[in-house]
Amino acid sequence: MKVVIVGAGNVGFTSAKALSKSHDVLIVEKDATMAENAKALLNASVLHEDGSNPRVIEAAIKRIDADTIISAIPDDAHNIFICLMAKRVKPTIQTVACLRDPDFTVKTSKEGLEGIDILISPELITSEKIEKLAVLENAITYDRLPGMNIDLATFRIGEGHKLVGKVVLDIDKPADCNIIAVNREGNVILNNETTEIHVGDRIRVIGSPESITLFNKLVGVEREAKEFVILGASIVGMETAKRLAQSNKKRLVKLIENNEGRSRFAARELDGVTVVCGDFIDVAVLKSEDVQRADVIIAASQVDERNLLACIAGLRFGTKKIISKYSNEEYEKIFRYTGIESIIGYHRIIYNEITKNLIFDDNAILATEGNREFFFSVVVGSRSPLLDNRLGDINLPDGVKIAAVKRGNRTIYPRMDTKFVENDRVLVFTHMANPVKLNRMFGSSKPLEL
Incomplete structure (x- = not known):
């Protein structure tokens, strides 16, 4: 694929980093400074020009015969304009507009309006994740795979929780x-059926949105979150x-600006x-x-x-849950060092959206935990080593777990006796897995970074 990216800011840089591999x-x-930075740090060509100029748009597309x-510039109106102009230059080109302000949301080509094929709004995705984290009292991370209607959450186990x-295997989960x-x-325990839950454990759960809510209650909710300060x-x-x-x-919702x-x-x-x-x-x-008094502080x-200073103040107040967004990738380690676990990185959202929409098409793809963990999906074909085998009989590589199976309109959360059939879409979770062994089992569907 040949891609033109207009803008080398946070969104454009992260997009180029994901795609240029x-x-x-x-x-x-x-x-000039941002152009030089991109040229020095990325495996990409850089054109130092104004990308909102129709002449420049045409020259860039023709230069590499872009697909x-x-x-991804900061101005939403310009992003829409650039996509429309690109379609005039080359009607078959795939256009992606990155929008910040919800007021600029427009219909895509799939919705009947030609011009923009894909809309990506990191701000809206971030706000959705924060809202879910805020109301799931025991969750410290939350993600979704909307194409499969599957949610993913990490629950922290504390003193007095019901699962300790x-x-x-004995947990009466949804x-x-x-x-x-x-x-x-x-340590990450994947073969965990006989694992006893301890205080301090973080449990990674995947399931329907309703089941994630029920699992949160199963862990034990001492006080329902009702007071939120943003x-x-x-x-x-x-x-x-x-x-x-x-x-x-x-609910009591307060915003301070x-x-x-x-x-x-x-x-x-x-x-x-x-x-x-x-x-x-x-x-x-x-x-x-x-x-x-707040149940949740959101920076x-x-x-x-x-945001970091506000989170530290929240820790001083003894607030039970603190959630923060951050834009600079380098701040992830700083937030974690201070003990803030519920942090949402702009760069990770962009990476996931770009790879999900442009690299893996309709395959679910999600990177978590500093890109050491991935979710991706594969379709069981006639030559797949999964075909007609039960999960318990398959020798999966270390660091790999079958998380879910989409069969027609059903989502199956597999047990050891689950048998795979042709055309099953299998959601695979990997943690620091061996790329050679992954390739042998799943072929080219594995994530590029593994």
Whole structure:
């Protein structure tokens, strides 16, 4: 595949990083420093030009005879324009628009409006993940595979939780879910059927959205999350506040923003949300707003440093759950070092969306835990080593687990006696698996980074 990427910012750079490992990539960037940075760090060609110029769009597409164009500059209107112009230059080109503001969402070609084939909105995906994490009291990570209607969550096991001392096989969990891994002190246990659950374990569960909610209750909910404080009226902060406030449940949602104009805008736009103008990294402001009473603090500003300081303040207050977004990949380790587990990286969302939409087509693909863990799907064909075999009889490589099977309209969470049939779509989970052995079993469907 030959890809033009307009913009070498966070979205464009991450997209190029994901695609350039096996595809021809041409980046168009008008900022000289960003263009030089992309040229030095990526295996991609770089054109130092203004990508919103129709002449430049045409030249870039023709230069590599592009199959796909991704428009990822900060201006949503320009991203839509670039995709429309690309279709005029080459009607068969696949267009991808990265949009930040929900107000700019338009219909795609699949919905009957030609011009944009794929829309990617990292802000909306981030707000959805934050909202789910906020209401799943015991979850520390959350992801979804919408193409398979499957959710994935990691639950932290604490003192007094109902599952402590139980063996995985004996847990009376919902039928439409599967415990795929138990994380214990840095070790990942995949063959966990006889594993006894300990305090401090992190349990990775995959299942339907309903079963994930039920599993959260199964772990044990001491106090239902009802009071939420969101720090920062960014697009992510406002969308998260909107999602939380729209629930039928009685909730107190408060948003604190230091910019007066942005605070007024948020107050006009958000129903059922208390908006406060104040500096949320000032401990005195947080105390005056009774932030210490919150069940969940959500740091959602555009500045990673401010989010980090806000999270540290939350730790000082003893807040049970703290969630933060971050944009700079380097901040992931810093957040984890401070003890913040529920963090959502912009770069990881972009990576997953790009690989899912452009590399693996309709195959589910999800990277987690610093790209050491992957979910991907394969179809059982006539020559597959899975065909007509039961799960318990298959010698899977180390670090590999069959997480789910899509058979027609059914999703099966396999047991040892589950038998694979032709055309099954199998969701595979891998943790630091051997790429040679993976390739031998699953062929080219494995993720490129493994």
